[in-house]
Amino acid sequence: MKDKKQEEHKKEKHKANPKYIFSKPGAKDAKTKRIKFKIQRFDAAKDKKEDAVRYDTFELEVKEGTTLLDCLDLIKWRHDGSLTYRRNCKNSICGSCSMKVNKRTKLACETQVHKITETFCSDEILIEPMGNMVPVKDLVVDMGNFWGALHAVKPWIIHDGNFPEKEFTMKKEEAKKLDAVASCIMCGACYSDCNTLDVEKRFLGPAALAHALRYVDDPRDTRKKERLRSLNKPGNHGVWDCTHCFACIQVCPMKVAPMEQILKIRKYAQQSGIIYTSGARHHKAFSDGVKHAGWINEVTLPIKSVGLNIVGFFQLAPVGMRMYFKGKMPDIWHKPIVGAEEIKKIYLELEKKEMSNKLDIKEPELFEHRNPNKE
Amino acid sequence: MANKTKNKEEKTEDAKSQSKPFKYAFFPGCVSRGACKELYASTTLICKHLGIELVELKRASCCGAGVINERTPILGDALNARNFAMAEELQLPVMTHCSTCQGVMSKSNKKFKENPEFLAQINEKIANENIQQKESPYQQASGEKKNNKKNIDENNAVSSMQENIQNAETIINNDGFHGNSHDGLKYKGTAVVKHLLWILIADYGLENLQKKVVRPLAGLKVAPFYGCYLLRPEETLGFESADNPTSLDKLIRALGAEPVDYEGKTKCCGFPITMMNRNASLKMAGKQTLDAKDNGADCMVTPCPLCHLNLDSMQPDTERIIEKRLGMPILHLPQLIGLALGFSPEELKMGTHIVATDSVIAKIMEKKVAAVNTVQ
Numbered sequence A: 001m002k003d004k005k006q007e008e009h010k011k012e013k014h015k016a017n018p019k020y021i022f023s024k025p026g027a028k029d030a031k032t033k034r035i036k037f038k039i040q041r042f043d044a045a046k047d048k049k050e051d052a053v054r055y056d057t058f059e060l061e062v063k064e065g066t067t068l069l070d071c072l073d074l075i076k077w078r079h080d081g082s083l084t085y086r087r088n089c090k091n092s093i094c095g096s097c098s099m100k101v102n103k104r105t106k107l108a109c110e111t112q113v114h115k116i117t118e119t120f121c122s123d124e125i126l127i128e129p130m131g132n133m134v135p136v137k138d139l140v141v142d143m144g145n146f147w148g149a150l151h152a153v154k155p156w157i158i159h160d161g162n163f164p165e166k167e168f169t170m171k172k173e174e175a176k177k178l179d180a181v182a183s184c185i186m187c188g189a190c191y192s193d194c195n196t197l198d199v200e201k202r203f204l205g206p207a208a209l210a211h212a213l214r215y216v217d218d219p220r221d222t223r224k225k226e227r228l229r230s231l232n233k234p235g236n237h238g239v240w241d242c243t244h245c246f247a248c249i250q251v252c253p254m255k256v257a258p259m260e261q262i263l264k265i266r267k268y269a270q271q272s273g274i275i276y277t278s279g280a281r282h283h284k285a286f287s288d289g290v291k292h293a294g295w296i297n298e299v300t301l302p303i304k305s306v307g308l309n310i311v312g313f314f315q316l317a318p319v320g321m322r323m324y325f326k327g328k329m330p331d332i333w334h335k336p337i338v339g340a341e342e343i344k345k346i347y348l349e350l351e352k353k354e355m356s357n358k359l360d361i362k363e364p365e366l367f368e369h370r371n372p373n374k375e
Numbered sequence B: 001m002a003n004k005t006k007n008k009e010e011k012t013e014d015a016k017s018q019s020k021p022f023k024y025a026f027f028p029g030c031v032s033r034g035a036c037k038e039l040y041a042s043t044t045l046i047c048k049h050l051g052i053e054l055v056e057l058k059r060a061s062c063c064g065a066g067v068i069n070e071r072t073p074i075l076g077d078a079l080n081a082r083n084f085a086m087a088e089e090l091q092l093p094v095m096t097h098c099s100t101c102q103g104v105m106s107k108s109n110k111k112f113k114e115n116p117e118f119l120a121q122i123n124e125k126i127a128n129e130n131i132q133q134k135e136s137p138y139q140q141a142s143g144e145k146k147n148n149k150k151n152i153d154e155n156n157a158v159s160s161m162q163e164n165i166q167n168a169e170t171i172i173n174n175d176g177f178h179g180n181s182h183d184g185l186k187y188k189g190t191a192v193v194k195h196l197l198w199i200l201i202a203d204y205g206l207e208n209l210q211k212k213v214v215r216p217l218a219g220l221k222v223a224p225f226y227g228c229y230l231l232r233p234e235e236t237l238g239f240e241s242a243d244n245p246t247s248l249d250k251l252i253r254a255l256g257a258e259p260v261d262y263e264g265k266t267k268c269c270g271f272p273i274t275m276m277n278r279n280a281s282l283k284m285a286g287k288q289t290l291d292a293k294d295n296g297a298d299c300m301v302t303p304c305p306l307c308h309l310n311l312d313s314m315q316p317d318t319e320r321i322i323e324k325r326l327g328m329p330i331l332h333l334p335q336l337i338g339l340a341l342g343f344s345p346e347e348l349k350m351g352t353h354i355v356a357t358d359s360v361i362a363k364i365m366e367k368k369v370a371a372v373n374t375v376q
C-alpha cells in the first residue's frame, strides 16, 4: 500500500510543472484542506539574475492544526531535498524559522496553515525569504546587517569600574523593566518588516534599538547618557529614523514591542536634555502649540522643527508656497480652541513634572511580552 | 443569495434597536481644521447626506498625534481622558476621520479600560484642573450661557452644523459649546471611538450606503491606502486583520469602483519622519505610490489626512527624489464617497489638492448615471 503511494508521488514529481500531493498523518477527525504552497527559490550560483529567483508550487492535503514548518519539512523530506530553510527548535524559541508568509514575516513553527488560509481567504500561500536582508539560498538569508546593528548598540554592560563591594543588587521594578527585551529571540521578523529599513538601509532597526533600551534601563550600566546621545545622533540613524509604523509590534512573535522601546529612548533623551535633534525640536514645538491653543500650529511647527537649518528651510519654502496657492495653507493666526485654558492647566499640572520624571503616576504597559521560560 | 438577504435583515434590525441611530460625537482633529480643510468639508457633507448626525466636540484638544504621547505619555493620556469624558457626557460614541487620531485614541482608551487605577489617577489631574477653571475669565463670560441654555445650545449646535454644512469654516469659527458642565470632569472609561470607515461598515452598513449611490464609480480603479494607524497593532485597534485588511476594498466596491491590490497598501506613507529623515520619508511615499501606479490605479484613497499630506502635498518633492513621474491623485475617504453620492468636485473641495484630480473626475463624469441636481 505504502509503496503504491510512493510510486504515485514519484510519477507526480516527474511532471514538467511539479505539483505534489500527499497527506500528513494526524488526528483522524481533523479537518483537511488542499493547500497550495508557492515557495520562492533562490540560487545565487545562477549566472543571470533573472534565473536566480523562481517560484515552485507544491500542493498538500493539510490537516487542521498543522504548522507551516511541518509542511515545509514534508516537502523537503519526501519531495524536494534541495529546498533550503532554517529551523531548529520547532517551539518558537530559537528564532531561526522566520520567513515571509503572504508578505508578513512569521515563525514557520508557530504559524498554523489553516489559520493563514482563513485570514487571507485563499488556499494558496506565498512563502518568501525575510525582507531587508540579502538572500543566500531559497528561504535562507544573510542576517549580517541585523547582527551588525545589534553589535553597534553595544549590547553588553559597560561599567566605569567603581564596582560595589559585594554583588550588584537590583530592585524588583528595575529588573522587571528589562524583561520585555530579554524575551527577544533574535528572529529578525521585526527587521524584515520594518518600513524605514525598506528605504533606509543605515537605520539600526527595531530589535537593535530595543536592546539598546535594555542597557539604558540597566541600573548596572554607567554609560546611560552616552548611550542616549549616540542613539539620538542623526548621523547614526538611531531612534529618530523610526517612522512609527507599528509593524515591529505587530509581527514580533515574543511581543517585545520594539517600537514602544524606541519611543522610550526618545522620551528619556528629551527628559535628559538631548534636545538638539530635529525630532526633539519637532516634539517640543508640537507640544507647545497644543499647550497654548489646544491644537497644533501647522504654520510654525515645520519652521521650528528645522531650526537654524538653512537647507531644511529652503526645502520647506516651496511646500508652503504650493499649499498657499491651493488654499491649503493653515490660517496664519492660530486660533485657540474653546476651552484652551483648561488644556493649559492640564499642561501646567503635568508637563514639567513628567519631563523631569517627578510624576507620581506610572504609565501602564500596553503590550505584555511573552515569557519563553514560563511557556 | 439567501445569505445576503439574511444579512440585510440583521442590519436593519440592528439599526432599529440602536437607541440613537447614527449619531456621533465628532472629533475632527487638528489637520482637518488646518492643512486639510477639504477633509472636514467632505466628511460633514456626506454625513449630513447619509443621515449621520454629528455633534462636534469643539472643546476637545489635540489627541497628541503620537507626538505628545511619546514625549510626555501621561500628559497625552490626560488630554485624551478629557476628550473622552466630554463624549461620555453626551452619551455618544466618538467619530474620528483620521487614522492617526483613531490609533492614538484607541491606544489611550485601552490603557484606561484595562487599568482603572491609572484612570483614577488621571481623573484626579483633570478634575483638579477644572476646579481651578472656575476662576478663568473665559468661564465667567460663557458661564451664564452655559447654565441657562445648555440643552438648547446643544441642539443649536447640531442644527447650526447642518445649516452650515456647506461651509465648514463657519462651523469652526463658531464659538459653540458642546458637552455639559466641565466642573470636576471625570472619565468613567466607557467611551467608544470609531473611525468613519468603521462606522460606515459596521454601523451604517454598506448595503445602505450603496442605496444612496447615484453616480457609481464604474471603471475607476482605486488603490486603497490603509497605512499604519488604522490597522496596527491589532491588540489596540482590532477592527480587522492587520495582515489582510478588507474594509476599504469593500467600501470601494460598494461605490461601484474597482479596488486595486498592491503590496504597499498596508505600508507607511513616511509622514512621521518627514522632519527627521526627509529623504527616507519621501522615498517611502514614492515607493507606495509607484506600487499603486504600477498596478494600474487611477487614484489612491486614504482614511488619514497625514497620509494625504505626504502622498499629495509632498508629491512634487517625492517625484524629484525617486526620479519618476507619479501624477497620482490622492483622495480623502469621504471625497471618494461624496463623488459616488453625486456631490460635485467643488463641493468636495477637490481643487485644493496639490496633485490635480481632473483625471479622476473626467473618468467618472463620462459615466454620469444621474444628474447631480437630483441629489440636492
Ligand code: SF4
Residues within 6 Å of the ligand: A190, A193, A194, A195, A196, A197, A205, A206, A241, A242, A243, A244, A245, A246, A247, A248, A249, A258, A259, A262
Ligand atoms: S515602528 Fe519603527 S522600528 Fe518598528 S517597524 Fe516601524 S519604522 Fe521600523
Ligand code: SF4
Residues within 6 Å of the ligand: A183, A184, A185, A186, A187, A188, A189, A190, A191, A206, A207, A210, A251, A252, A253, A254, A255, A256, A257, A258
Ligand atoms: S524583537 Fe521580536 S521580532 Fe524582533 S528579533 Fe526580537 S523576537 Fe524577533
Ligand code: FES
Residues within 6 Å of the ligand: A087, A088, A089, A090, A091, A092, A093, A094, A095, A096, A097, A098, A107, A108, A109, A110
Ligand atoms: S524553529 Fe525555532 S523558532 Fe521556529
